Amino acid sequence: MLSSLIFIPLAAALVIALFVPRDKVNVIKAISVTATVIPLVVVGLIWSKWDYATQAMQFVEQHSWIPSVGVEYFLGTDGISFSMLILTAIMSVLACIASFGIKHREKEFFALYLVLVTGMYGVFTALDFILFYIFWELVLVPMYFLIGIWGGPRREYAALKFFIYTLVGSVVMLVGILALYFQSGLGTFNMLDLTKAAYPLRFAWWAFLALYLGFAVKVPVFPFHTWLPDAHVEAPTPISVILAAVLLKMGTYGFLRVSMPILPEAMKTWAPFFATVGLINIVYGAFVALSQKDLKKLVAYSSISHMGFVMLGFAAATPQAITGAVYQMFSHGLISGMLFLLVGVVYDRTHTREIARLRGFYITMPVWATIMAFASFASLGLPGLSGFVAEFLVLVGSLNVYRTITIIAALGIVVVASFYLLMMRRILMGEPMEEWKKLPDASPREMVTLIPLILLIALFGILPSTLINIINPSVLSVVAKLGGS
Amino acid sequence: MSVQMGFFIALAAITLWSGYMVVAARLITHAAFYMALSFVSVAGIFILLNAEFLAAAQVLIYAGAVATIIIFAIMLSNVREIRSDADCPPGIIQRLSLNLRSERLGILPVVVGVIFGLAMAYVYLKAGWTTNAQPAFTNTTASIGQELFTTYAVPFEVASLLLLVAMVGAIILTIKEGK
């Protein structure tokens, strides 16, 4: 089951790279869409067979790989990773459809894109550290090219910055992984077995630091966040979508899958730090976003702000807070993905992202503008939409643990609201500008990518238990490891 | 000092000297010939180590094939080397300093090379090696053949594939345009 998620996109990538001539663009697109839709169906199948009661890994596949050092081909999924798989499945299809707007070197683009999809599925299913690391790096490489070749004017700088930043992070992470491997003395890279070993606190603290650097860069946590706006701004639309929707979640997923279960004692000493950086992310990200002049940068900084809630939730380590954090990962994936799609729509037409040059879009592109308003409200946490549930749970869960921090974080919500409203006021309201009066509204293809997201955001806002029931057992096991109630 | 030791010292000296000349020779053609010489003396050392097959292969592949390709390449490229064409200054110190300084990196390359060699030597000296007794003379070539076609059959095939690919690659790279 899970292997098919990984190998179908990979096989499709190889087919595109080796057998399809570059001028058969439609064939390439058809293969790509098929190769992303099949995993979506597979994820659906898994959902239909999902066991809501167990905390254990499900759909496990375990084969010996490099026995001499204890590396295995070990896949499995629990509630936390499965929610991420759902997100990946949805967003990879939508981003694939959004990629139809790419107009040069389609063959390379889609091949790399499918490799990227492979890597994402791999990260969220791997339960062996080496496998995990391989997929982690596998995501990095296509991303570099996708930004560097198809990006905006400063793409090379952005791609390099992204690459070096995350590469340094992941190398440090590898050091942490190896340290765990040697310290545990179990001779295995199996993540589940490594949770059972005992680590001296001093060692655990340092190992945690190494892992933290690797994951924090991906999240990204202040002050390692500056690659994000650059990468987002320069990346082509579908890649921004994937970057925001899925890639950022890899970092927080790493905390949840690796750092917290394996080094719970260290996590406890790190928790106040987590809460603090989470708070900084929330408030700082929002304030920086308020002053952005570039629409895409604004959305990028809002991502930073939202990921702060995830960190805060981790720090509090109550069932509500961690559930909220996972929910935020999911919901932010949908919402920020949607926002980047929307920004892409208007950029395709106007070739500018400068807020000052856009005005009156309620009148020129009413459908687009309405959806943009919807997405903005979803992002600022309007109750009834999925973002609210997440922020609500995180704040509820954290209030009793970190009172001052939570109160300030809640005030951060006002700042988030203010920059979105300011943005909407400037872009959507007002008399339309002469030069944009003739713009066509969102095309059917764009609507195909947007409508599912609208429905999902509303669905997960109104009936959160659809997802929470999946997440819940795994979250409780993490909480139990951390010694919470 | 045994005869073997004598041979070893002689061969080692030739190897190192010709190696140095590969780096320092004024003309690149000379460097190529020194390289061939160095390869041959390494082959001699191989014989000291009971590896006749390898010695033969070394002479054939390195001293024969690789050196020839390189000389061909030098002739075909026919581009003058910037540095080595400079007038040879008098005095050994000046010559050394000219030879051992890079334009861009200064004396760092030499420093790195020396430190590296010394560091490795130090490591080797410090490590306690448990050497095993030499067996009676065996037919090395036959044994290697045996190994190659049984235990290492797959890598062997892969290696041949690599050579093929390299050959094709080389041809494609050097194909003249417009054909």
Place this chain on the structure above:
Amino acid sequence: MIPLTFFLILAALLFGLGIAGALLRTNAIRMLMCIELMLNAVNLNLVAFSHYITPGVFRGQVLAIFVMVVAAAEAAVGLAIILELTRKRKVIDVDRTTLLKW
């Protein structure tokens, strides 16, 4: 009986020479030669280990053969690249070919 360390030190020095040369000389062909020197040093190590540590087993020698194969392939491709370079850009200095730079 020559001690193992002698061979190893010889190899280390040869390798050091190779490094120094590869870093010193900007001529691509000469760099290639120096790399061949380094590979030779590696081979020397392998054969010495094979002889002293696992006598009667020829793993080290087999590996050395593979190294030779790679060296030959490398020489072929490397020189082809160099030839193409001189043909196209009339340059053999690696300093002048900074394609990797942004």
Place this chain on the structure above:
Amino acid sequence: MREYAWLIAFIPFVSWLLIAFFGHRFKHGGDKIGIVALTISLVLATMVLVETANVAMQGEALGAHGPALAAAAAQAPEMKGESPDIGPTFDRSITWIKIGSIDITTGFQVDPLTAVMLFMVSLVSLMVHVFSQGYMHGDVRYTRFYATLSLFTAAMLTLLLADNYILFVISWEVMGLCSYLLIGHWFEKPGPMMASMKAFITTRIGDVGMLLGIFLTYWATGSFAFKDIAAATAAGKVAGPMLTAMAVLIFMGAVGKSAQFPLHVWLPDAMEGPTPVSALIHAATMVAAGVYLVARSYPIFHLTGEALAVVAYIGGFTALFAASIATLAQDIKKVLAYSTISQLGYMVMALGVGGYTAGVFHLLTHAFFKSLLFLGSGSVIHALHTQDMHEMGGLSKKMKVTTWTFIIGTLALAGVFPFAGFWSKDEILLAAFNSPFKLLFWVGILVAFMTAYYMTRAVTLTFFGKPRDHHKFEHAHESPSNMTVPLIILAVFATFSGLVNSPLTGNWFAKFVHFGAEHGETSLLVTGLATAAALLGILVGYAIYGWNVIDRKKAIRAAGPLYTALKNKWYIDEIYDATVVRAYMAFSAFTAWFDQHVIDLVVNVVGWAGYQMGLACGDFDLEVVDGAVNGVGAGVMAGGSRIRRVQTGYLQAYALALFGAVILGIIVYQVIGG
């Protein structure tokens, strides 16, 4: 019937979906859908109200606190364990989120408070729907207007039905969204554009406080459901500063939504929206939701005297403060807006001084007469196309219905016997009189006087005297029937709705909607003072503006700075702009600068340093010396693309770094690994 109460909110919700997605296919933009939906809702709400009233009165007949409670009270007479009775409550809930053993439920409940509010909201909303057909006729975004109106009504009704804080907050915010959308209905114009944003953000500040309060409540009581919270607080689970903190934080939500000082600034600006919206959202229903919130949370509030004091004083101050501004406002809608703020302050004050019934009662009557007044002003604006009262005058000759209904509304607001406002205002003053907050009683009297004064001023300037703008006056005409009929209906309610809590009906309302047993003795002194103040206000107002007994120019000069301050609304907006808003934007600009020029610079410098180290002294002259010199300057200027220079492209530099690193590795291994 009560088990179907959720339909009351659900039907407008469906109508929203229908209008939003299919409205433009209908002949009249889907307005009929909304009206039909609300008519059904109104019928249902009436049925629910009747049933609840029947149940309540049966309970009343059996015992003062209903049979169940009476039995409980009998078991433990002095126990703190029972929350004060709020009448028969019908509750249905389902699990919304389940996290381990933590069960967060959601559902709806119907108790007397909900029942009367449901009736009021659906009635006013229906009136506004009908009125808007005329007022918004020909508007470019007619369909959007009706869709949002429907969504708003659905949200407001959901809010009333919610049996827990989560559903409450959800509908609360959806209402805020609708308010934002409707204020910004004419978003091409700068006024609505700014006003909508200001409204949303200002209320959001209050909402954050409310959310925190709710979270605190959750941790203290373990539930979001009203009935569990009531039980927990009554059982004494929470006490002291914690309880006060909970109450004050929740009250912040009310301060934002009900436009209490210091977050009142958005409501006057919200008048940029269409007038029917002002009537429905910014006078009758949404802004009253803050008062409803306090009433709903009364199980928390009534146990903490400190919080009640805060509520009472903020309410009282707001009432006085806003009334003072209303006395000089020139825009007819602004007069009504400040009057709304003032009256909301009145209600909040009532709740603060312990007059639960009084506050809710005033909320109800105020909804009728204030929506009447707003719709009346809408009718005037529709006729004249101006909102400035100095361009009006003499309209009573041309707009009979509007004039008379407006006067009824004014009398009701001023609190003249026997109109609705008289009864409810009397109750509030009585509650204040009987409470320890004697000061607030006198504030109430003063506000009553000012209210009567500024409303008389508005009526006189608008409808009587001579027309001041003849051109506009010539074109004035009475509004069409779909606008006047709602006025008449609301006028009927403004006249008679007060009687439900009068001696005539045996104080029926107080028996129906109450919190525990609270019955102040009626006091003739209070009634007399209030009536006197109102009549005096009317007299003074008419003397100045009708009979012109004093020279207004001279009076202005005599008042001097006071006049300027009032005219400029006590400079609150200016103070906010100069301090909070400016500091906020400056801080944001600073963080953006910091992010780009400090953090990113560090990143780039680290990259640059890595590049320098990698190269060591490679090409000493050109790169390092030059680089160091430039580095200091250029590094400070802007890191920019420095990081890319790690990639020199010089093959040998890479190789050098590689081997250097290997050596370093050997050394480290030798030193550490031993």
